[in-house]
Amino acid sequence: MLSGARSTALDNRMKPKRQTANHNLIRRINRSLILHQLRTAAPQSRATLAERTGLTRSTVSSLADELIAANLIHETGVGPSRGGRRGTLLALNPQGGCAIGVEMTEDAVLVMLTDFVAQPRWQQGFTLKTTDPDAVIERTEALITEALRYNADHDAMRPLGIGLGIVGLVDAAAGVLKKATNLGWEGIPFRQRWEERFHLPVYIGNEASIATLGENYFGAAQGYSDFVYLKIARNAIGGGVFVNGALYHGTDGYAGEVGHMVIELGGPRCTCGRYGCWEAVLREALVFAANVVMLVEDAQQGDNEAQQVLERVIEVIAVGVANLINIFNPQMVVLGGEVGQLLAPMLPEIRRQVAPRTIIPEAQSVELVTSQITTNACALGAVALVLDDILGEPNH
Ligand SMILES: [Zn+2]
Incomplete structure (x- = not known):
């Protein structure tokens, strides 16, 4: 299992740079282990988290403090006694951040804003009267702007990113819609366009593969x-x-x-x-x-x-x-x-x-x-795509 030992200042001075980089990476992976655990089964005490992740109790405590300070998790109460003192339970903090999920099919567009535990806060959409890419994308962008404004006015959560699930052939790594035959669209660089416009990370995937992720986050799988x-x-x-x-x-x-x-x-x-x-x-x-x-x-x-x-x-x-x-x-x-x-x-x-x-x-x-999942599967999957970067199983 990954080492949970904390280096002292002296250690860091003596170690080559590469080792410090490794230490930071290990810490990041351990943070992800804890967040992933809390997404799949919450609330949990620090002791249970240590058991399930294989990290030491002190590593879990130190990382939990860090995640609480970052507002990503919070204490939700006290768990049953396990022989020793009763442990405080930890869970993801719904206010930890918000995500925007966009579903784009040949018939309609849906934009959804959710909190950190994927509970919808706001959603709006429209049916396509034209498949002209500029018209459809600009109208979608107006809705994304509205969703972000709603968040700023109501919850003021930190926006974590925008996920897009779209029909057609998608180059997920490059963030480009290669071809959507039914829409007649080709070569649309959604990630570049939206990252420049909204200054947020943008994730894109084919509708079916995104629904797969949604099924794992919220459905049968x-x-x-x-x-x-x-x-x-x-x-x-x-x-x-x-x-x-x-x-x-x-x-x-x-x-x-x-x-x-x-x-x-x-x-x-x-x-x-x-x-x-x-x-x-x-x-x-x-x-x-x-x-x-x-x-x-x-x-x-x-x-x-x-x-x-x-x-x-x-x-x-x-x-x-x-x-x-x-x-x-x-x-x-x-x-x-x-x-x-x-x-x-x-x-x-x-x-x-x-x-x-x-x-x-x-x-x-x-x-x-x-x-x-029978409704909004793709929009929810797009939200999962954003959250997965933070809450997914590490090492992928
Ligand atoms: Zn075929």
Whole structure:
């Protein structure tokens, strides 16, 4: 475990510079360990924090003092006695800072302001009447300005950053929207533009990968370090992969394009130009189902035709999910998105069809669930993206 020893002035004089840098890094990582612990399970006493992080009691106490002084955590009361004296409980301080989450889809924009524990304080949005990028982005910027003004007037919390979840191909590392086909946008450097304008850190991610982070912060995958989230819509399947407690971005930030995994050689043509992609096969399976809600209802009431369509949909979903289980060996697969959510009654059947398609002996124990976040998933995920920089598991 990381050393919690504090160097004395004498030590620092005698040590080469590199070691001081290491010491600062260790201290930063230890601070993150404590914040991460308090995000996932609070309130906790200093003694419990020491146990769970593996840090010494004195290191935890000194870091807790520092975090209390920085307003990021606060004391919330007294815990049960554990043999010795009763310990004061610590939790994240909701007033520790505020975050702005922006959701941008082909239909609408939503801007949300939350406190440090992601409780919404203010939100406003608009539906798109035009997809002209300048018009949409300027209107969004006006809302961000309004959100920041609301915070300044009411809570005066320290703004921690702006998170943006957007449809399309996103270079997360560079903070650039590469291409959003449905909006007709290309090469928009959101991070540069907003950092210059708002003087705050800007984080950007693809809608589905951001919803994945949201699912880990607020939804079904809380406390899970390895899981796959799927956003299944009629026309597209997006996804995100959580590995070792963090979103997996890939070299260029494009990881998670699971919808274009080919599951049927020579299958139907996909919007990407190739054939047999997972989302193209699903689209074909649903082509005669005008409404997926009705489809599930009709099938449940014994309608033969609807049952056949649904059987094919279940098979298509099961094949893709099994492939992902074989590749990532996750603890959990979350089915989200408008279609994924509706498949809740079909989960036992999907599970039954996934198992024989995997080669992992424990695959049967992979939890398959539907998403718990049904509204504002992307805006909340964008907030999580901002907070994750401070509250995420260290070492990523
Ligand atoms: Zn494709």
